[in-house]
Amino acid sequence: xxxxxxxxxxxxxxxxxxxxxxxxxxxxxxxxxxxxxxxxxxxxxxxxxxxxxxxxxxxxxxxxxxxxxxxxxxxxxxxxxxxxxxxxxxxxxxxxxxxxxxxxxxxxxxxxxxxxxxxxxxxxxxxxxxxxxxxxxxxxxxxxxxxxxxxxxxxxxxxxxxxxxxxxxxxxxxxxxxxxxxxxxxxxxxxxxxx
Numbered sequence: 087x088x089x090x091x092x093x094x095x096x097x098x099x100x101x102x103x104x105x106x107x108x109x110x111x112x113x114x115x116x117x118x119x120x121x122x123x124x125x126x127x128x129x130x131x132x133x134x135x136x137x138x139x140x141x142x143x144x145x146x147x148x149x150x151x152x153x154x155x156x157x158x159x160x161x162x163x164x165x166x167x168x169x170x171x172x173x174x175x176x177x178x179x180x181x182x183x184x185x186x187x188x189x190x191x192x193x194x195x196x197x198x199x200x201x202x203x204x205x206x207x208x209x210x211x212x213x214x215x216x217x218x219x220x221x222x223x224x225x226x227x228x229x230x231x232x233x234x235x236x237x238x239x240x241x242x243x244x245x246x247x248x249x250x251x252x253x254x255x256x257x258x259x260x261x262x263x264x265x266x267x268x269x270x271x272x273x274x275x276x277x278x279x280x281x
Contacts, residue, residue: 087114087221089208091271096207101171104164105184106204109197111160112138113215115268116151117222117240119144120194120215126183128168131161142241149241156272222266223248229265 094106112118112126122140130139135150136158142148153161168185172178177189184192197215205212219240226236237248 087267088271089210090201090204090213093204093208101167101187104160104167105192106200108160108164109184109200110204110218111157111268111272112153113218114222115153115157115266117219117226118151119219120197123184123197123215124192124194127181128165128183129181131165131183133158133162140241145241145243147241147243149238151239154266154269156266156269159272225267226265229267231265 090110091107094110095103097103097106109123112123116138118126118138118140121143125141125143126138130141131137132139132150135152136155137150137152139148139150168183171185171187172180172189175187175189177185180189180191182191184197186192186196194215201215202212223236223240226239227233231239233245233248237245240248242248
């Protein structure tokens with residue numbers, strides 16, 4: 087995971103760096119599905135509540151996902167670069183959270199390609215978006231989050247769907263997002279530093 091983050095941070099373009107880090111942070115820090123990530127709009131981000139609203143197209147139920155401080159900082163750091171990219175392309179009205187060089191919505195296949203390039207640059211085996219979902223679930227459980235909480239966080243209708251992703255025991259419930267390993271990767275900082 088650390089090698090992927092370092093590869094993302096070494097991208098030449100400022101927009102590319104912040105985009106890559108933000109994508110990694112959301113994938114690992116929230117466990118969203120590929121389609122959910124692709125369909126995120128800026129209106130889905132609530133910085134005051136530190137939540138992402140996920141459309142729930144697959145499950146038929148939208149959900150609001152709390153994010154930890156590290157993911158919060160990545161999103162807030164990316165947004166000004168996104169705005170600059172949209173201004174330079176003349177696509178300022180684009181609602182998509184993640185945009186490509188042309189100011190268009192980043193599609194799931196573009197994100198898969200990005201992950202493949204980052205893995206190559208990091209000299210690690212290729213990773214899939216679904217592996218981030220599995221890692222998020224497993225690491226939350228290892229950090230003390232209960233199985234039902236992980237189920238709700240991932241948006242599963244049944245607990246059996248969640249059990250597929252986990253290979254660790256369900257320890258006692260703890261403060262989920264404050265214990266998420268993504269915060270250790272990204273380091274502690276005051277949210278006010280971003281603004």
